[in-house]
Amino acid sequence: MKFYDCATAPSPRRVRIFLAEKGVALPTVQVDLRNNEQLGAAFRAVNPEATVPVLELDSGTRIADIVAICRYIEETHPRPPLMGVDAEDKAVVEQRLHWVEREGFQAAGDAFRNAARGLKDRALPGPDNYAQIPALAERGGARLARFFERLDQRLGASEFVAGPRYTIADITALVSIDFAGWIKLQPPPELTRLKRWHEAVSARPSAKA
Amino acid sequence: MKFYDCATAPSPRRVRIFLAEKGVALPTVQVDLRNNEQLGAAFRAVNPEATVPVLELDSGTRIADIVAICRYIEETHPRPPLMGVDAEDKAVVEQRLHWVEREGFQAAGDAFRNAARGLKDRALPGPDNYAQIPALAERGGARLARFFERLDQRLGASEFVAGPRYTIADITALVSIDFAGWIKLQPPPELTRLKRWHEAVSARPSAKA
Numbered sequence: 001m002k003f004y005d006c007a008t009a010p011s012p013r014r015v016r017i018f019l020a021e022k023g024v025a026l027p028t029v030q031v032d033l034r035n036n037e038q039l040g041a042a043f044r045a046v047n048p049e050a051t052v053p054v055l056e057l058d059s060g061t062r063i064a065d066i067v068a069i070c071r072y073i074e075e076t077h078p079r080p081p082l083m084g085v086d087a088e089d090k091a092v093v094e095q096r097l098h099w100v101e102r103e104g105f106q107a108a109g110d111a112f113r114n115a116a117r118g119l120k121d122r123a124l125p126g127p128d129n130y131a132q133i134p135a136l137a138e139r140g141g142a143r144l145a146r147f148f149e150r151l152d153q154r155l156g157a158s159e160f161v162a163g164p165r166y167t168i169a170d171i172t173a174l175v176s177i178d179f180a181g182w183i184k185l186q187p188p189p190e191l192t193r194l195k196r197w198h199e200a201v202s203a204r205p206s207a208k209a
Numbered sequence: 210m211k212f213y214d215c216a217t218a219p220s221p222r223r224v225r226i227f228l229a230e231k232g233v234a235l236p237t238v239q240v241d242l243r244n245n246e247q248l249g250a251a252f253r254a255v256n257p258e259a260t261v262p263v264l265e266l267d268s269g270t271r272i273a274d275i276v277a278i279c280r281y282i283e284e285t286h287p288r289p290p291l292m293g294v295d296a297e298d299k300a301v302v303e304q305r306l307h308w309v310e311r312e313g314f315q316a317a318g319d320a321f322r323n324a325a326r327g328l329k330d331r332a333l334p335g336p337d338n339y340a341q342i343p344a345l346a347e348r349g350g351a352r353l354a355r356f357f358e359r360l361d362q363r364l365g366a367s368e369f370v371a372g373p374r375y376t377i378a379d380i381t382a383l384v385s386i387d388f389a390g391w392i393k394l395q396p397p398p399e400l401t402r403l404k405r406w407h408e409a410v411s412a413r414p415s416a417k418a
Binding site: 055057059061063064065067068069071072075076086087088090091092094095098099107127133135136138140143146179 | 276
């Protein structure tokens with residue numbers, strides 16, 4: 001297998017943390033997103049979507065999707081389970097994962113990509129250019145503030161985002177919050193349950209990935 | 210189990226088609242989205258996210274997420290497989306599903322919700338109000354046009370969206386295209402591979418769900 005990564009970017013970090021929790025080490029190729037290497041012909045031959053991360057399997061098949069890569073690793077390296085332990089738990093984890101992706105990760109992406117000076121026509125990742133929409137940056141910030149509040153509430157009911165176990169939903173929430181920090185959108189200190197959880201997941205060795 | 214549905218809406222239709230393909234029939238409660246029943250106290254007690262569909266399990270746990278509901282059904286009713294047959298195929302199906310969700314379903318949602326007269330402050334589903342962003346409606350339309358072209362290309366390489374088998378990615382693509390039809394955004398007739406596929410999947414009995 002071969003893993004196409006970018007050490008500074010939030011999307012591949014979600015996979016790196018997942019791999020670290022599984023104890024899986026992969027040969028890695030760095031793609032320089034800051035200099036738009038993903039838009040060049042060489043990388044588009046690897047992934048026409050022009051996004052990172054990508055996992056190239058030994059069969060030659062390339063998986064260019066964060067959660068689909070995690071799914072493959074979960075299937076082939078089941079221990080420790082990070083995507084649920086039975087049918088009901090898998091559904092609960094997936095529900096929470098999608099909630100965090102939408103309200104946290106995507107909101108941070110909207111806030112960042114629609115405002116960053118270097119991304120004028122790159123408001124969305126992918127092969128096509130789309131102009132920034134300032135109102136979408138603003139909405140992203142408003143959604144993030146609500147996400148922080150609601151995540152704090154959830155963490156009053158369980159130790160981790162999707163219940164009693166650390167899962168892919170915690171990984172996505174951690175990376176979303178750290179990504180939001182790039183644009184100075186941080187959880188207010190009075191959200192003490194969120195603060196407790198963020199300190200705990202940040203202290204795991206995988207968080208350095 | 211109990212299924213909270215809305216017979217006229219695209220999101221629960223994705224689950225209805227999935228259930229029909231599995232041959233699973235569930236006791237169903239209709240939620241009147243056109244009259245905002247999902248925002249009332251009674252339904253918010255069922256799902257604080259104020260979204261449909263919801264699957265209530267016999268344990269009492271409620272799953273309020275389209276794909277998480279499908280995951281639960283796939284785990285408990287594995288035949289016919291709609292989310293992949295082995296680790297690699299599961300990753301391929303999930304990758305394609307996410308691509309269709311993002312470029313098709315979400316683009317149609319952006320185009321529809323940011324322009325519909327009845328949804329002035331409801332540009333996003335969920336418990337919070339967000340104002341419409343006209344530029345986002347426009348971007349949704351542009352992305353849909355690209356989605357149609359690129360889906361047509363993919364369907365030149367395989368019979369179905371994620372390979373040789375009908376999967377959840379086909380269901381999501383079918384519902385996305387029919388949803389886009391609400392706002393008169395239809396695949397142009399010269400996309401013959403897309404037309405062939407759309408006719409085939411629309412002719413399956415499940416498409417009436």
